[in-house]
Amino acid sequence: FGKVSKVVCVGAGYVGGPTCAMIAHKCPHVTVTVVDMNKEKIAEWNSDKLPIYEPGLDDIVFAARGRNLFFSSDIPKAIAEADLIFISVNTPTKMYGRGKGMAPDLKYVESVSRTIAQYAVGPKIVVEKSTVPVKAAESIGCILREAQKNNANLKFQVLSNPEFLAEGTAMKDLANPDRVLIGGESSTEGLQAVAELVRIYENWVPRERIITTNTWSSELSKLVANAFLAQRISSINSISAVCEATGAEISEVAHAVGFDTRIGNKFLKASVGFGGSCFQKDVLSLVYLCESLNLPQVAEYWQGVINVNNWQRRRFADKIIAELFNTVTDKKIAIFGFAFKKNTGDTRESSAIHVMKHLMEEHAKLSVYDPKVQKSQMINDLAAVTSADDVTRLVTVETDPYAAARGAHAIVVLTEWDEFVDLDYNKIHDNMQHPAAIFDGRLILDQKALREIGFRTFAIGTAPDQAYNLFGTAGY
Numbered sequence: 078f079g080k081v082s083k084v085v086c087v088g089a090g091y092v093g094g095p096t097c098a099m100i101a102h103k104c105p106h107v108t109v110t111v112v113d114m115n116k117e118k119i120a121e122w123n124s125d126k127l128p129i130y131e132p133g134l135d136d137i138v139f140a141a142r143g144r145n146l147f148f149s150s151d152i153p154k155a156i157a158e159a160d161l162i163f164i165s166v167n168t169p170t171k172m173y174g175r176g177k178g179m180a181p182d183l184k185y186v187e188s189v190s191r192t193i194a195q196y197a198v199g200p201k202i203v204v205e206k207s208t209v210p211v212k213a214a215e216s217i218g219c220i221l222r223e224a225q226k227n228n229a230n231l232k233f234q235v236l237s238n239p240e241f242l243a244e245g246t247a248m249k250d251l252a253n254p255d256r257v258l259i260g261g262e263s264s265t266e267g268l269q270a271v272a273e274l275v276r277i278y279e280n281w282v283p284r285e286r287i288i289t290t291n292t293w294s295s296e297l298s299k300l301v302a303n304a305f306l307a308q309r310i311s312s313i314n315s316i317s318a319v320c321e322a323t324g325a326e327i328s329e330v331a332h333a334v335g336f337d338t339r340i341g342n343k344f345l346k347a348s349v350g351f352g353g354s355c356f357q358k359d360v361l362s363l364v365y366l367c368e369s370l371n372l373p374q375v376a377e378y379w380q381g382v383i384n385v386n387n388w389q390r391r392r393f394a395d396k397i398i399a400e401l402f403n404t405v406t407d408k409k410i411a412i413f414g415f416a417f418k419k420n421t422g423d424t425r426e427s428s429a430i431h432v433m434k435h436l437m438e439e440h441a442k443l444s445v446y447d448p449k450v451q452k453s454q455m456i457n458d459l460a461a462v463t464s465a466d467d468v469t470r471l472v473t474v475e476t477d478p479y480a481a482a483r484g485a486h487a488i489v490v491l492t493e494w495d496e497f498v499d500l501d502y503n504k505i506h507d508n509m510q511h512p513a514a515i516f517d518g519r520l521i522l523d524q525k526a527l528r529e530i531g532f533r534t535f536a537i538g539t540a541p542d543q544a545y546n547l548f549g550t551a552g553y
């Protein structure tokens with residue numbers, strides 16, 4: 078393999094777009110082309126309004142685009158010219174057939190592998206950027222070796238290089254990663270391919286933070302990293318229920334526990350449950366892998382992380398219903414936030430979808446506001462878990478939080494957007510039905526100040542204030 082000067086990324090999504098923008102930004106001597114089968118998405122990447130919202134992304138894309146960063150729908154041409162190809166396509170949980178609801182769907186990864194086999198004309202380093210189960214590189218390699226048999230000019234090495242960026246902080250994470258992980262074969266050519274990819278990252282990542290391993294360790298480490306992170310959230314969320322029942326405060330417990338340097342203070346924020354396209358999918362993928370390997374105890378252990386998450390969402394919805402006098406039928410409830418976390422417009426697996434579904438089953442009238450999520454996205458997400466009719470009947474989408482709360486019996490905070498902290502809650506309270514309640518699923522609001530205004534307040538992991546708690550923990 079020669080020196081890499083042309084990088085191609087197949088998949089212009091939340092990972093492919095930002096990652097390649099960062100490579101183009103940090104490696105002016107490398108030409109980076111991002112391709113996708115979705116032509117509209119490519120057109121958006123080439124427009125003034127990029128298809129994803131990510132702080133800091135616009136600046137980097139607008140500076141590099143047309144210089145050494147290109148977005149294209151011509152996949153065959155890009156593949157033919159590339160020295161190194163990232164596969165960065167989606168690997169969602171399979172919703173049919175064998176492994177339904179558990180295994181990741183690898184059809185897009187396989188289809189890209191076949192496209193590479195078809196259009197490659199010379200040596201290529203193929204890099205698995207998508208999150209995949211252990212041994213996926215073997216399947217990609219098998220498809221590529223078949224093409225090699227018919228064309229002596231072809232030569233492939235498959236590497237694993239999982240991505241650890243988090244949405245909302247993707248550009249910071251890419252610019253200053255805790256580590257970059259590269260897995261490859263230990264053959265001479267394997268090591269050479271790894272060295273080429275290391276050379277790309279070395280343009281901005283200190284060498285000691287670039288970890289090289291065998292391919293399978295790299296693939297597995299990605300699943301394990303996400304499983305550990307998700308596990309911390311389920312751990313703290315499980316304790317939030319104990320706090321609510323006892324008078325302990327979850328933020329105080331998290332602080333006290335996290336001060337132990339062996340435990341650490343990150344990822345201990347209790348919430349209405351983790352969302353996003355990765356955690357549930359990757360933990361389920363690990364569970365499925367363990368089941369396939371006949372390790373039922375390990376599978377059951379990790380399945381517990383998902384079970385607690387689903388329970389937390391349900392528990393929060395049940396709390397809202399119980400505290401609104403055990404009926405939310407026809408009551409207007411304002412929903413603050415629909416994205417799965419702040420600073421993103423992404424709604425995949427957002428807990429908001431699940432909490433709203435539970436409330437819609439009780440015929441609540443929901444009025445939603447989110448600063449970054451499009452109305453059509455919310456409608457589609459909710460219709461997928463209820464029905465289009467229910468959504469039309471029960472959901473309105475507002476472009477302003479004050480309008481969402483006007484005439485409502487309660488406000489439910491589901492995403493921790495900073496702007497929710499600074500709203501004029503006096504004004505909001507004046508325009509609501511009384512008694513007015515606030516349910517903080519993200520622990521961002523000042524409960525005491527809200528109570529002084531006159532709100533009944535309920536927060537995850539906080540024992541209800543007896544003066545305002547009419548039903549105690551009944552039905553909870």
Ligand code: NAD
Nearest residue numbers: 088089090091092113114115166167168185188207208240
């Ligand atoms: P995404 O859905 O945003 O983007 C994937 C893109 O791939 C889509 O635009 C789709 O059109 C394109 N695509 C699919 N099949 C194709 C094909 N055969 N040819 C050309 N284009 C094709 O997905 P994402 O969030 O960027 O995730 C990609 C991978 O990275 C997944 O495996 C995911 O688990 C992993 N990952 C995601 C994140 C994250 O925060 N989103 C973080 C780390 C890792």
Ligand code: UDX
Nearest residue numbers: 240241242243244344345346348351352353355417418
């Ligand atoms: C995650 C991983 O962090 C990242 O390394 C991986 O590459 C992709 O998956 P992401 O899903 O984008 O990233 O966001 P993350 O910040 O991990 O949050 C995931 C969910 O957990 C969000 O819903 C967030 O609100 C929730 N969360 C996070 C908590 O509830 N409490 C916490 O303490 C941290």
